[in-house]
Amino acid sequence: xxxAPRVAxxxxxxxxxxxxxxxxxxxxxxxxIGDDCALLAAPGDLELAATIDTLVAGVHFGVDTHPRDLxxxxxxxxxxxxxxMGAEPAWAMLALTLPTADGEWLAEFAAGLFRLAEEHDVQxxxxxxxxxxxxxxxxxxxFVPPGQALRRSGARPGDLVYVSGDLGAAALALRWRQGxxxxxxxxxxxxxxxxxxxxxxxxxxxxxxxxxxIDVSDGVAADLGHILQASGVGATVCVEDLPMxxxxxxxxxxxxxxxLPLSGGEDYELCFTVPPEREADLQDVWRxxxxxxxxxxxxxxxxxxxxxLASGDLYVTAARGYQHFxxxx
Ligand SMILES: [Mg+2]
Numbered sequence: 001x002x003x004a005p006r007v008a009x010x011x012x013x014x015x016x017x018x019x020x021x022x023x024x025x026x027x028x029x030x031x032x033i034g035d036d037c038a039l040l041a042a043p044g045d046l047e048l049a050a051t052i053d054t055l056v057a058g059v060h061f062g063v064d065t066h067p068r069d070l071x072x073x074x075x076x077x078x079x080x081x082x083x084x085m086g087a088e089p090a091w092a093m094l095a096l097t098l099p100t101a102d103g104e105w106l107a108e109f110a111a112g113l114f115r116l117a118e119e120h121d122v123q124x125x126x127x128x129x130x131x132x133x134x135x136x137x138x139x140x141x142x143f144v145p146p147g148q149a150l151r152r153s154g155a156r157p158g159d160l161v162y163v164s165g166d167l168g169a170a171a172l173a174l175r176w177r178q179g180x181x182x183x184x185x186x187x188x189x190x191x192x193x194x195x196x197x198x199x200x201x202x203x204x205x206x207x208x209x210x211x212x213x214i215d216v217s218d219g220v221a222a223d224l225g226h227i228l229q230a231s232g233v234g235a236t237v238c239v240e241d242l243p244m245x246x247x248x249x250x251x252x253x254x255x256x257x258x259x260l261p262l263s264g265g266e267d268y269e270l271c272f273t274v275p276p277e278r279e280a281d282l283q284d285v286w287r288x289x290x291x292x293x294x295x296x297x298x299x300x301x302x303x304x305x306x307x308x309l310a311s312g313d314l315y316v317t318a319a320r321g322y323q324h325f326x327x328x329x
């Protein structure tokens with residue numbers, strides 16, 4: 001988008017029509033879309049947090065996904081990574097690979113993307129377009145005060161494990177979309193799958209309180225596992241403490257296991273660890289947020305992730321999160 005499109009200039013020229021609109025106009029963008037590079041004034045007293053995500057049609061989303069939902073989700077999954085670091089979002093870049101330049105599709109995609117961009121004051125400052133199978137790559141950058149970013153590696157034995165919101169709703173919606181029986185409250189569930197809320201304000205509030213954090217994209221079993229591995233600790237999670245909406249709780253009852261909230265994926269909630277002496281501070285800062293947060297377990301010295309019931313008995317499951325590559329640890 002910075003440069004003239006590389007393919008089918010006349011056709012791809014219309015992309016500029018949909019993405020160069022100044023929906024958000026930030027003071028720190030000296031030069032946005034339209035030249036060889038964007039020029040961005042990074043504040044010298046802050047650290048830059050940068051992340052990138054690729055969504056491939058047929059792998060990360062169904063080919064029949066509405067373009068407005070796709071645009072929204074492209075921005076949402078990236079902002080969720082900034083949230084997990086406690087960063088404040090600022091800039092985005094978009095690389096679109098499209099089979100054809102369909103004006104109606106692009107208008108809808110842009111509308112979904114800009115809706116969330118506007119909400120979080122994120123300016124799209126550049127990108128690239130090519131022809132090929134539908135693939136969407138977005139990079140976002142944000143700021144965080146030096147040394148205050150929430151890393152995966154700071155959890156210590158004794159820290160309490162928390163999650164924001166509730167788990168498993170997006171996965172239940174996906175089951176329905178893929179042919180399972182219609183769950184109760186289906187419309188609300190689809191909203192959770194198609195328009196997840198990146199926990200930006202919540203992540204920022206966790207600075208100085210949480211010792212480690214991650215966003216739950218692949219299921220809390222897998223993502224908490226990343227925290228434990230990076231921190232060199234283990235944990236026990238009480239499955240009966242996993243926060244669930246009514247529809248997910250009903251499905252757990254039917255399934256006879258907790259696989260849905262443990263390894264469902266696409267929740268985009270935050271999973272984080274808090275020292276017991278900071279729990280009161282957490283409750284204090286969290287009061288202003290609409291989504292709850294819930295303690296689900298505790299970090300321990302013994303490595304690995306264990307599950308327990310409220311009775312104290314161990315709960316044994318093979319549930320794991322979404323694996324990007326088979327054979328991945
Ligand atoms: Mg992440």
